[in-house]
Amino acid sequence: MANIVDLHTHSTASDGIYSPTELLRLAAEAGLKVQALTDHDSTDGLDEAAQAAKVHDIDFIPGIEINTDVKGGEVHVLGYFIEYQRAEFQSILQVLRDARVRRGQRMVERLNEQGLHIKWERVREIAHGSVGRPHVAEALMEAGYVKSIEEAFDKYIGAGRPGYVPRYKLAPQDAVRLIASANGLPVMAHPITLPGLEELRKWLPGLRDSGLVGLEVYYGHYTPEQVQELLTIANEYQLIPTGGSDYHGPGIHPTPLGGRYVPYESVERLKAVAAQHHGKTPPTFELPTPVQEK
Numbered sequence: 001m002a003n004i005v006d007l008h009t010h011s012t013a014s015d016g017i018y019s020p021t022e023l024l025r026l027a028a029e030a031g032l033k034v035q036a037l038t039d040h041d042s043t044d045g046l047d048e049a050a051q052a053a054k055v056h057d058i059d060f061i062p063g064i065e066i067n068t069d070v071k072g073g074e075v076h077v078l079g080y081f082i083e084y085q086r087a088e089f090q091s092i093l094q095v096l097r098d099a100r101v102r103r104g105q106r107m108v109e110r111l112n113e114q115g116l117h118i119k120w121e122r123v124r125e126i127a128h129g130s131v132g133r134p135h136v137a138e139a140l141m142e143a144g145y146v147k148s149i150e151e152a153f154d155k156y157i158g159a160g161r162p163g164y165v166p167r168y169k170l171a172p173q174d175a176v177r178l179i180a181s182a183n184g185l186p187v188m189a190h191p192i193t194l195p196g197l198e199e200l201r202k203w204l205p206g207l208r209d210s211g212l213v214g215l216e217v218y219y220g221h222y223t224p225e226q227v228q229e230l231l232t233i234a235n236e237y238q239l240i241p242t243g244g245s246d247y248h249g250p251g252i253h254p255t256p257l258g259g260r261y262v263p264y265e266s267v268e269r270l271k272a273v274a275a276q277h278h279g280k281t282p283p284t285f286e287l288p289t290p291v292q293e294k
């Protein structure tokens with residue numbers, strides 16, 4: 001039987017290939033009944049996605065994904081059921097997206113210095129919304145310097161490669177608090193990244209205090225053993241296990257849309273917590289200053 005829940009997807013509002021409308025059509029074709037759109041630092045695709053979801057009778061969850069910096073790696077924080085129309089929330093997302101633009105420009109400069117002649121204007125055109133490295137990869141591919149997005153990351157724009165430039169990122173607890181400031185439900189995304197599960201256990205109590213409610217357990221390509229390990233951790237810290245494909249379109253991540261089983265119970269549990277928050281005055285959040293590139 002086809003999976004019916006996917007809580008982690010991307011559209012052209014950030015670095016996904018398909019527009020929100022196309023993405024929801026593909027979701028319906030894949031048999032999904034519940035879908036969240038979780039673009040990087042942007043909620044600009046959510047209204048369109050919600051409209052398209054109505055057409056296809058899909059239960060749509062407004063979401064976001066925010067990348068954060070930790071020593072030795074990156075932590076991504078998903079947010080669900082966010083009240084994204086809130087002005088303060090939007091102004092902070094704008095600061096994060098502006099930082100992405102400056103970083104993209106610097107990456108193009110570095111690539112130019114390496115003799116790879118791509119133009120910032122072209123990268124900006126490829127990116128319809130929030131600019132990301134996949135858009136730079138696309139420009140490199142178009143110009144014939146690489147044959148795939150993967151090759152662009154491997155040779156030029158992956159962390160530590162010659163065209164890589166880091167960008168301004170929040171700390172994980174600030175991303176959690178930012179999402180909570182829009183009455184959203186913060187969930188730690190794909191936790192099996194650097195620096196490992198022991199480190200994760202150290203962070204979780206503090207992040208829970210900041211408002212973390214879930215852990216992405218059923219993620220993309222994770223093996224049954226990894227899922228089991230994460231499920232144990234989620235239970236231990238009383239976090240809701242969530243999951244999804246992290247679908248971006250062909251060529252970016254291996255899992256197809258709806259390609260990962262996520263229990264419907266995850267949705268029910270998220271909805272129960274969301275119902276407790278909505279309509280309440282959320283905690284306030286201010287960006288740590290100064291906002292600057294690392």
Ligand code: AMP
Nearest residue numbers: 015067131132133134149150153248252
């Ligand atoms: P950025 O947020 O601009 O640093 O770009 C990171 C995004 O690039 C991730 O969210 C993924 O969507 C994508 N990405 C990261 N590594 C790879 C890779 N090796 N191949 C393809 N896409 C990648």
Ligand code: ZN
Nearest residue numbers: 010015040248
């Ligand atoms: Zn992405």
Ligand code: FE
Nearest residue numbers: 065076189190
């Ligand atoms: Fe992510």
Ligand code: FE
Nearest residue numbers: 008010065246
């Ligand atoms: Fe993602």
